[in-house]
Amino acid sequence: MTDRVDVVVVGGGQAGLAAGYHLRRQNLDFTVLDASPAPGGSWQHMWDSLHLFSPAEHSSLPGRLMPAQTGETYPDAGHVVDYLADYEKRYDLPVQHGTRVDAVRHDGDQLLVEADTGLWRARAVISATGIWSRPFLPAVPGRSAFAGRQLHTVNYRSPADFTGQRVVVVGGGNSGAQIAADLALDGQVEVTWVTQREPRFLADDIDGRALFDVATARRRALEEGRSDTGGVASLGDIVAVPPVRAARDAGLLVAKPMFTRLATNGVRWADGGHTVVDAVIWCTGFRPALAHLAPLNLRTAPGHIPTDGTRALGDERVHLLGYGDWTGPASATLIGVGRPARDAARQIKALCAPK
Template sequence: MEHADLIVIGAGQSGLATAALAPRHGFARTLVLEADEALGGAWPRYYDSLTLFSPARYSSLPGMRFPGDGDRYPTRDEVVDYLRAYAHGLTADIRTSAMVVSVIREGDAWSVRAQDGREFAARAVIAASGDYGSPYVPDLSGRAEFAGRVLHAADYRTPGAFAGQRVVVVGGGNSAVQIAAELGEVAATTLATRRPIGWLPQRPLGRDLHWWLRHTRLDIAPIRRLLEKVPVSALDDGRYRAALNRYHVDRREMFSRLTAEGIVWADGTKEAVDTVILATGYRPSFPYLTGSGVLDADGRPQHHGGIATTVPGLGFVGMEFQRSFSSKTLRGVGRDAAHVLDRLRRQTR
């Protein structure tokens, strides 16, 4: 069994930011365990055209500026390259192809076991594996009889495979809008949502929204519960709304059910549909923490600000609204990592 001061599960943005800050908080030897063969977390698996909605200057992890013009909006591949370069500069021991299957408290330390049988131990563990491995797929009435294809945005890559089809994209957030906008050029596309899309200007009064969030401190912890209740909205500098209009991508109220041939819209109209793409987000999933004592009956972690409330020495980084509006973003994970590391150090020293 290998020993470390801290084990971080996941080598995406959250895990790497945590590993970078760990030495400053008294964790001399940090071991990062990543399930995939390569670094970068979920980023390499996103659709090809994904573009950040935060400028490069607000998309950096602790200690390394995102390269290039700070006002540009980086692409998926640029983020992947940045994360891998960031990882190479860390002192942490990063192991890939190390899928964690169990994390169990034994005495005053944690025992961590990988799928291949390897075992590790540490006085503190941080789960930073994110939720992108658990796409949320709502229960769609009639799905069993639908002869078309239903897929989650997690499985979408490029529009070419849908050329000439009738496609319905479910969702009104950033991913739904981006996917529908590019599909509109090659397929008859509709956005299906439960309420009208809430458009947020990317650059209100000439400044990027993230500048306003930072300088007004609107994304800090005290108002996170209020922000959780804000309806799903899409950030746009005008290009996506223009693309939706240009390609005649309409928005309709969510359909009531699927049929063998297609869907039944809310007004009772039936229409043949080839593909339904669910841009319905993700849900927290920590299967390796089953039996750790930190998950409630529904499998959700019991924590406060990323610190487990039922067991010592266990924390989380990268969960949505963990401490703030930006907790799940490149610009926010470093702040949360520092908070969690500081408190775990106090628990385990």
């Protein structure tokens, strides 16, 4: 049996829910297929100490302000999960959890969505699968020979898992700095933080509110044909959230240049030195989870589907939402995904209108 809808949204995290909100406002028939068994998207899997960069009122999806979390200026990940679950319920969004989409294929003037629970035919598809399910590990010499523990950002939970151990944290972005700070401030872990280049901290007074304003200003400049301001990347790589500031100011967050290779029991440095370590945490980023779109042959380069806003250039029926600035400025953030979700829904409404 094949279900028919106007739109299938693949992914039920923050981007998928924002898409659902705006599709409902356009009176389109849609379903949201989400591989996770429960609401909350990737926020369900964050490390214990993680907090947002912004206060609750500046971290909201369209139509519903995130309530403040008692005792916290910056809400933690659990609060975000509760907010997303409430958002899904409040707007009665048709999310089917525990449904993995394997492929999207051409089917005449429609698209055929193949999932592990059945088939859907749709006039358009919004891919909102994000990046969390595709952690990236660099090809560092000796990685397969290292006998200690290796894990990625997605597997990290708390310093308690490394008490009494020597840990190397790799990565000069927010996750690397925050996890290194989390371990260092615990006091029970010997931490070495390594980065490819000198860490670039944003000014201490910059949080998610300011970053969204910067991304918005860049979008407007580009739309008006003015010079590219560089956006958030021009300011730095690491938001100085309170734990990062505390560790940095205490001298606990000093990065070393990247090691040259892994040995059986540790890391080797460019000067020939060797440090014995028990674990390596790779905070080395992610790749977009786009394998389900492979049958449509939309890629022109490895890992990248060209878009105009959210719309795939190779097929106007396909929209990509929430993967980063290439699918809408700040679209990978809670507050930033609303505008590109609205634009995608409007374009799909026009596509579905009687000719």
